[in-house]
Amino acid sequence: MSSFISAGTANSDTSDQAIENNGFWPAIQPSDFRERHRLDGTITSARIEGALLTAVAMVNRLLRHWQAEQVEAGYPTVDDIPVPVWQTPGAYLGLYQRAVFSTAHASLMERYADYDATNSGRERGEQLADPADAYRRDAAWAISEIEGRPHSTVELI
Template sequence: MSLIDAGYNPVPSPSPPLDNNGFWPQIEPDDFRKAERLINTVPNERIEYALRVAMADINRQLRTWQAEQQGQGAATIDDVTPPNWQSPGIYPLLYRRAVYATAHASLLERYREISATREGDERGEAKDLAADDYRRDARWAVAEIQDHNHTVVELI
């Protein structure tokens, strides 16, 4: 007797790193898969697309901060010295967190199940809530890079 593997959810082939704008680090799709526990659930093409869109979004949000750092002589994020209360290498870590969280939120929104049943609606709503949590994580990572508070409250 032999086992025939139909190839359901095969492990994707390794993906090359995604080049960035030269200031921010490359993004590794395989690292994203491991960090976000998406090992074999999403095709490489969708992972790459979500990561590229997330990189564009986060780079846009950080463009002014990046320009300030470059104006002070930093060629890459590795040249930026973090405050003495932060650990070395914190900026690339926070950048990856922002990109990964944005990409994961996008994937959750796109993979929301379409269902006419109440159970399917509840699963979809749970994914929407999870996507909101990932977007919050991305906002907080960007705020941390910019040395801003996570939440701004204004009295009316």
């Protein structure tokens, strides 16, 4: 006779500290990232923090020209930017968070793929490549939306 005993999932670490930002964009809350992307405590706070710090740096670099234009136009923070009439309030902040969270999640997926060096680990890594790419696409689209660009760029080869 066999039985299944669920071990459950680890609880998320509540000691996550906010990731400070550059003043134009608000601080990033790791607990928001954990909740929105359904990440439990099996991913340590240190890994979450590292992924979010890297994602913030990357997204801020990609948006540096757009941010400079907004500051020059007299909007010192993202909350000060008037929202176009066709857009919902808080759209820029939501898109920014999506870009940061998606970038961080893609990074975590790629790092956890190498956790198991066995053949099954390699196969799992290959299966995780597509979802990681989808998160990176989500981040790129969010950045394009902030900048008012189309989602795709086509070049002739």
